[in-house]
Every structure is written in structure tokens, then in C-alpha cells.
Amino acid sequence: MENRKIRVALAGNPNVGKTTLFNTITGSRQHVGNWPGVTVEKKTGVRTYRGYEIEITDLPGTYSLTAYSMDEIVARDYIIEEKPDIVIQIVDASNLERNLYLTTQLMELETEMIIALNMCDLALERGDKLYINKMQEILAAPVVQTVASKGIGINELLDRVIEQKHDEKYHGREIGYGDLIESKVLEIEKVLLTDPELIKKYPMRWMSIRLLEGDSNVRAKIEKSAAAEAINELLASIDQEEYEAEIADKRYVAINAIFPQICTRCNVRLTKSDMIDRVLTNKYLGIPIFLALMWGAFELTFAFATPFTDMIERAFVWLAVNVSSGLEPEWLASLLGDGIIGGVGAVLTFVPNIFILFFLLSLLEGSGYLARAAFIMDRLMYKIGMHGKSFIPLLMGFGCNVPAIMATRSIEDEKDRLITLLVVPFVSCGARLPIYILLAGAFFGRQAGTVVFFMYILGIVIAVISAKLLRTTIVKGRPAPFIMEMPPYRVPTLRASVVHMWDNGAMYIKKAGTVILLGVVIIWSLASFPWGIEYGSEESYVGMLGHLFAPLLEPLGFDWRMTVALVFGLVAKEIVVASMGVLYGVGDNPEALTASLVADPSVTALSALSLMVFSLLYMPCVATLGVIKKETGSWKWTAFALAYGVAVAWMMAFLVYQGGRLLGY
Amino acid sequence: MINKDKMLFALIMGCAYALIGVVQTVTGISKALSEACGTVYQEHLIADTLFIPADIIAGLILILIGSVFLYGVSEIRAGVREGIAYVYVGIILSLIFGGIYVLAATGELLEIHLLKNAEYTGWTLLDTLRPEIYMGMLSLLTYLKWKDSFEVGEG
Amino acid sequence: MTEITLDTLKPGDLARITKVRVKGPARRKLFDMGMVAGSEVELVRKAPLGDPIEFQIKGYHLSIRKEEASQIFVQMIE
Numbered sequence: 074m075e076n077r078k079i080r081v082a083l084a085g086n087p088n089v090g091k092t093t094l095f096n097t098i099t100g101s102r103q104h105v106g107n108w109p110g111v112t113v114e115k116k117t118g119v120r121t122y123r124g125y126e127i128e129i130t131d132l133p134g135t136y137s138l139t140a141y142s143m144d145e146i147v148a149r150d151y152i153i154e155e156k157p158d159i160v161i162q163i164v165d166a167s168n169l170e171r172n173l174y175l176t177t178q179l180m181e182l183e184t185e186m187i188i189a190l191n192m193c194d195l196a197l198e199r200g201d202k203l204y205i206n207k208m209q210e211i212l213a214a215p216v217v218q219t220v221a222s223k224g225i226g227i228n229e230l231l232d233r234v235i236e237q238k239h240d241e242k243y244h245g246r247e248i249g250y251g252d253l254i255e256s257k258v259l260e261i262e263k264v265l266l267t268d269p270e271l272i273k274k275y276p277m278r279w280m281s282i283r284l285l286e287g288d289s290n291v292r293a294k295i296e297k298s299a300a301a302e303a304i305n306e307l308l309a310s311i312d313q314e315e316y317e318a319e320i321a322d323k324r325y326v327a328i329n330a331i332f333p334q335i336c337t338r339c340n341v342r343l344t345k346s347d348m349i350d351r352v353l354t355n356k357y358l359g360i361p362i363f364l365a366l367m368w369g370a371f372e373l374t375f376a377f378a379t380p381f382t383d384m385i386e387r388a389f390v391w392l393a394v395n396v397s398s399g400l401e402p403e404w405l406a407s408l409l410g411d412g413i414i415g416g417v418g419a420v421l422t423f424v425p426n427i428f429i430l431f432f433l434l435s436l437l438e439g440s441g442y443l444a445r446a447a448f449i450m451d452r453l454m455y456k457i458g459m460h461g462k463s464f465i466p467l468l469m470g471f472g473c474n475v476p477a478i479m480a481t482r483s484i485e486d487e488k489d490r491l492i493t494l495l496v497v498p499f500v501s502c503g504a505r506l507p508i509y510i511l512l513a514g515a516f517f518g519r520q521a522g523t524v525v526f527f528m529y530i531l532g533i534v535i536a537v538i539s540a541k542l543l544r545t546t547i548v549k550g551r552p553a554p555f556i557m558e559m560p561p562y563r564v565p566t567l568r569a570s571v572v573h574m575w576d577n578g579a580m581y582i583k584k585a586g587t588v589i590l591l592g593v594v595i596i597w598s599l600a601s602f603p604w605g606i607e608y609g610s611e612e613s614y615v616g617m618l619g620h621l622f623a624p625l626l627e628p629l630g631f632d633w634r635m636t637v638a639l640v641f642g643l644v645a646k647e648i649v650v651a652s653m654g655v656l657y658g659v660g661d662n663p664e665a666l667t668a669s670l671v672a673d674p675s676v677t678a679l680s681a682l683s684l685m686v687f688s689l690l691y692m693p694c695v696a697t698l699g700v701i702k703k704e705t706g707s708w709k710w711t712a713f714a715l716a717y718g719v720a721v722a723w724m725m726a727f728l729v730y731q732g733g734r735l736l737g738y
Numbered sequence: 739m740i741n742k743d744k745m746l747f748a749l750i751m752g753c754a755y756a757l758i759g760v761v762q763t764v765t766g767i768s769k770a771l772s773e774a775c776g777t778v779y780q781e782h783l784i785a786d787t788l789f790i791p792a793d794i795i796a797g798l799i800l801i802l803i804g805s806v807f808l809y810g811v812s813e814i815r816a817g818v819r820e821g822i823a824y825v826y827v828g829i830i831l832s833l834i835f836g837g838i839y840v841l842a843a844t845g846e847l848l849e850i851h852l853l854k855n856a857e858y859t860g861w862t863l864l865d866t867l868r869p870e871i872y873m874g875m876l877s878l879l880t881y882l883k884w885k886d887s888f889e890v891g892e893g
Numbered sequence: 894m895t896e897i898t899l900d901t902l903k904p905g906d907l908a909r910i911t912k913v914r915v916k917g918p919a920r921r922k923l924f925d926m927g928m929v930a931g932s933e934v935e936l937v938r939k940a941p942l943g944d945p946i947e948f949q950i951k952g953y954h955l956s957i958r959k960e961e962a963s964q965i966f967v968q969m970i971e
Contacts, residue, residue, distance in 0.1 A: 449941055553919075
């Protein structure tokens, strides 16, 4: 029987419309996950076309296939090791020269290739002349003109995929690097050929070239081979840095030879995109405009999410009441009602915020503004040991830490990313505000606004100091170099933004959801047992925990009630307020709670301040811990985030409380 | 001379945004001050008739949009061809912030009609009208009229 | 002709790269992005705070920090 399955990989530079093309081909039949072992997103989708089942894998967008970033390693390993039937390279027709660089590298991977010349409309509009036939001839690969955003050329592309599948003959073509390099490549190749295992697995010429360029990832691949020793000996005598420059140079020489034959154009100097950039990166207006846009994004997030948040809240309250009322046995009713539905509901009320934040982030990314944001902020961020790209995730943290941590994915460098991810929890998210409002309102009267404002500032200061501290201790080194394309501005497509929002939002619900559920059940058990006591009361395990930890937290001015409330705050920080209500026996009546707090002799203005500081810093909520675990893939770093947070919070609250006492407050 | 039209438009928009922004910021500050001092905040007549809310940050943003327009005017006057870009970006910013408040108003509408939230009794559609929205409408009309002239041959 | 470094250019200046002295992984990345000897670069603009710097190279825009730019040698093109 004829094989009716075709495996296709999509490769291409970032910002060339790769994701749009992927979405257009696969429609809703796609699956988003991670590549094994790394947190690089993997998207696969299936399209049935003319009776064929075409399975498409969207490789990470890369400029090259060296081992500079995880994205590049993932992309090339997939092509080499999984050996897809066909690789489609999406090439930005309006930026051929740089896009062809990746083409020269894909050629060396000895795979069947089709070129999708995307965004042809833009190139043609500005007067470029493209010679498709010539291009097919020179690159020895079919070239299809597409406009992914309008769905043009998709069927033709799929036709070529099927044609290519039936074409048995391999259309290899490679570029020459000149005698000096070629002789070295041959020398290495000869040694590699002594190992039959390697021949079976890897393209030999590619491997030799990579080794000559000093690619440590490829070197690791041959480590176990019998040829390893001979190779190492050979490479030791070669200055790889020189060859690296030489090889890159030769690639561009080859492109410069090809390029004028396939494209001639009027060189448009000042494009519309460039004009916009003049304003948006203007010396005086650039930063204010950036801040204004960010503020607008938050305004919109909260204003538009409120009705949805309220709806979810009401739905869960209704659910909790209705499920638990008719249920036997009693403990099950309590587990479902107080524990799972209540806890999960509290976390899910953030979903509208998270969805909107992701939608806006995707708009920023799709429009090309995200790159400018990094460009504008890099100087400041570099000074505190971070990368320009870290700014947006930190800022998103003010809304909710969860999407903020997920947004760190845009940072390629592992260390930069780790630092950003670890300091995000210090940025005061929306859920912490109710705590400040309650305590500042109760104890600071007219100065309440100022106190709340300083809480936010304190969060930022701690985040900055932590970043510096981490840079000099655990995550040593300097921020990765800022080498970034400034893509032309485009009108983002609604479809792509909705898909992006949905993917990330769903991922939060699914993956973080499991951790949240676990956390919620644990806390419920602590609050409900030994069985028979009042939920979350002094006699429960959580109450005992409160008493147990009270001595530790006493120097901060907290009694056992506050300690218990803080334990509950693990689920979601705004629960701190609700559980204080329970502990003071006033339910969810804020006025009564304020009154009983003020009346309680063990709570002073100073200890209230200390409590605010502690709850700002002490530890990420369960949802945040869930995504930290997911994004770092390591329990070690998750535990570190937790322990570091608690330690910093304890120290700061100690300083505030004891310092305040020394000053006589 | 299409640039002359645009310059005039930018001048008017720039001044309008800057003025409204100043009023909005000042009322915002005076409201915050009167709250801090415990006195009752009196709405100003100008602010009220132009639907200007007391909002410091939003006011500063209006001033910023005004500055972008006026920066454009000064560039065009100085003979810099790219000055028109400031007018374009000014219009875009004006549309963005107009859009934000339209969506925020939609959120409030949903809150009232779907959830019947008691906080909003006595609320009318006019309550959501603010300078960002009507100025944004103005920009939208202009944008639709001039859309193509920004695309080709302008700079 | 005198050799200067990329970060000393002014907006609108056009130059040709003669030597890339950047070390480490940044070196490879710069090559991949087209910053190789022989390429023409134009300084487009500096960020509002003066760093990084945006260049036009190979028909697209690339921004890099002053630190890397100061290790890339160029010759001015009139």
C-alpha cells in the first residue's frame, strides 16, 4: 500500500510569517507542547490534503542553525534526527539576502526542501522584481509564492509537498567554501567516515563543517564515536575562530552571487516602518510613549476583565454552595466546596486577566513593537544585570506573575531567563493589592495611598537588588549580548493573537492547574483536620502550624492568626484577606474586619506594615510556583524561588518591625 | 499641498490634546488633594462640560499625545519631510487610547447588564464618554480620509 | 584609510566592515546576522538612552550594544 503520510517541518527566520502559515495550513488541528527536555514550544498540526495526511511540525524561528540558542539546536536536531520527509523554509520575500543564509545551512542538512516565498505582496508592492524560475534553478528546490496572512499560495505549496514526496531523486546542492576550507572539510570527513554509525545518522559534510566551526553541540554528538579521538586531535591544530569567520563570510559571498540573479529592486530608503520608528524611538518621546502604551495595556486588562472575573467568581460561589449542600459524607462536601471549588475558583478568577494580557502581548509581538520595547529599555536593564527583553515580563508581573513568567520564554539566553523568572514574583501583582488596601486602610488612614505606592516600589527595588545579587552569586556572568533584529512594523492579525492567547491561557489552566489542585487539597486538609473542628480554626492543623511557626514570625510582629492567613495565601494572595476574616470570625465583611483588626491589641500599625511587606515578598502563590516548575523544568529552582522569597520576606519584615520598634513606633 | 492640511490638523489636535490633558491632570491632582485633606471635591465647569474625568495618569498621556502632534508640526515647519510620521503616530496613539476606553466602557456595560452590579446604579452611557473617546473618533475620521496618503510617496 | 569602530558612526553614516573582533558566542551570532567583513552597514539610530544602536545591514535592521559595536572595525564609505 502506498504511504499516504507525509512529515513536513517548517523552518524559517523569526518574523517571516511562519506561525501564520502554520495556522493557515493546519487550521484548528494543532497540538502545542514542549520539545522534550527543553522549554522551547513545539507545535504540530495535521492537514488532510488530496487524500494525504500531512503532519506539520513548526520548528522554532531561527536565523541560523549554529548552536547559539536552544531554538537553533532544537530546529536542527529535529531535521537531522527525526528526518522529516520535506522541510519547507519560509522565506521573507522582502528580505531575501538574510533569509538565504538559513537556506545555505538547510542545504547542508541534505534534506528535501521547498521554499515558500512569503509576503510576496509586500516585496512586489515596493517594486522588487523576483525571478522565481531562476531561483528554483539555482537553489535546486521548488519555490512557491505565498501570502500566508491572506491564504494565497497554500494549496500550491501543498501540491508541491505531494509532488516532492513522489520524487525519488534527491536534489542536493551545496555551496563551496574555497580550497582552503574544503581541504580541511575533506580531512575531517575522512576521519568521520571511519565510523559507520555516524554515516548512518548524520550528513557527513555538514558535520565536518560544523566541527570546523567549533560547534560544541556537534562535538558532543561524536563523543562516543570511535573517531572522536582522531577528530579532537585534528581540531586541536586548527584555529576554529578563524574558520568560523571564514565560513560565514563564504556563505555570504555565495548569497551575494545568487541574490542579484533572483531579485532586482529599487532600493526604497525610507519606508513607512522606518518613519514610525523615528517617532517611537525618539530621544524624548520614545520612553514616554512606551510607558503610556504599557499603562494603557493594564488599564484595558483590568477594565475589560472585571465582568468576566466577576462572572467566574459568582459561578464558583454558586457551584460551591450547590455541590456541597446536598452531598454526603460531610467531609467530601467540604473538600469539594471549601477546598477544591473554592480554591480552584480563586485561582481561575485570574484567567480573564491572563487571557487579555496574553492577547495584548501577542499584539505587541505581532506588530513588531516588542523588539523596540527591548531596544528602548535595554540600557536600563543591562545596568541591573538583565537583558532588554526582561522588561516586558517584569512589567506584566504587575498584572499577574503567571503570564509574566510564561512570557520569559521570549528571552533566549538561559541565564537571563532564569534571573528574570526568579525576580518576577517580587513584582507586586494585582492579587496583593487587597491585602494592602485592607491593612493600609485600617492603620494608615490618609497616608494609605502612599503606603500602598511604596509597597509597589519596594517590590521593584527588591527585584532589582535580587537580580544584581543573583548575577554575582548563583547565576554568574553577564547578560547575553543584545543582537536583535528590528522587524518592520506590521498590522498584527487578529487570528494569530487569538490563537496565541488561547494556547497560553489553556496551557496555564492545564499544566499549572494540576499543581494548583494539589496545593488546594493540601491546604484544605490542613484546615479541616482533625475532623470535626471548625474549618481553618485554631484547633485545625493549620491552626497548629500557625502556633508552631508563630515563634519564628514573632520577631516580625505576627501572631498565630496572621501566620495562618499567610499559609492560606499560598493558594492565591488575596485569600489572605478572606482567611483573616474567617479567623477573626467576621466572614467577608471588610468593615467588621477593619474594626476587629484595629481593636486587636496584638496588631499595631507597625506590625500591619510588616505584614504587608511580608505578604508582598514571601513566596509565589501556588499558580506561580506551578509555572516556575513548568518553565524551569526543575524542582530545585522552584524550591529555590520559594526559599529565597521566604528568606527575603523574613529579613525585610524583620528590618521593618524591629527597626520601627527601635525608632520608637 | 497635502502637508499643509496635515500640519493644520496636527496643530489643532496637538493643542486640543495638550489642553484637555492639562485640565484632566489638574483636576486629577486637585481631586486627590481634596481627598487627602478631607474636603469635598467640587467638579469644575470646564471639566464637566467636556466630559473630562479627574485622572492624573490618563491626563499625562493626553499631554503626551498632544506633544507627539506638536513635535510633528515643528518638524514639518523645519522642513523635515519625516515630520509627517509624528502626525501618523499621533493618530495611531489617539486611536489606541480611544479604543482602550471604548473597550473599558464595554466592560462596564457588561458588568451592568449581565451582572446587575449594584455599584453601578444610576449609571448612564454618557458616564463613559471621555476625551480619549471623542478625540479618538476625530482621529478615526481623519485616518479613514487620509489613510492612503500616508502609504505612498509621502516620505 | 583609517579604521574606526562601528559605535563611533553618526546616524546616516555608511561604512564597510573590515574586521570583527568580538569574542565568544556573540561572534557567531553576529556572523549569522550578516556582520561579516565586507558587509555594508549604516547607522540608523541610537536608542533613547544612547545604547543599543540600530544599524541597517543586508537590507534589514539589526541592533547591537555599544560594547559589541566597539569591537567591530569599519571603513567609512563616502
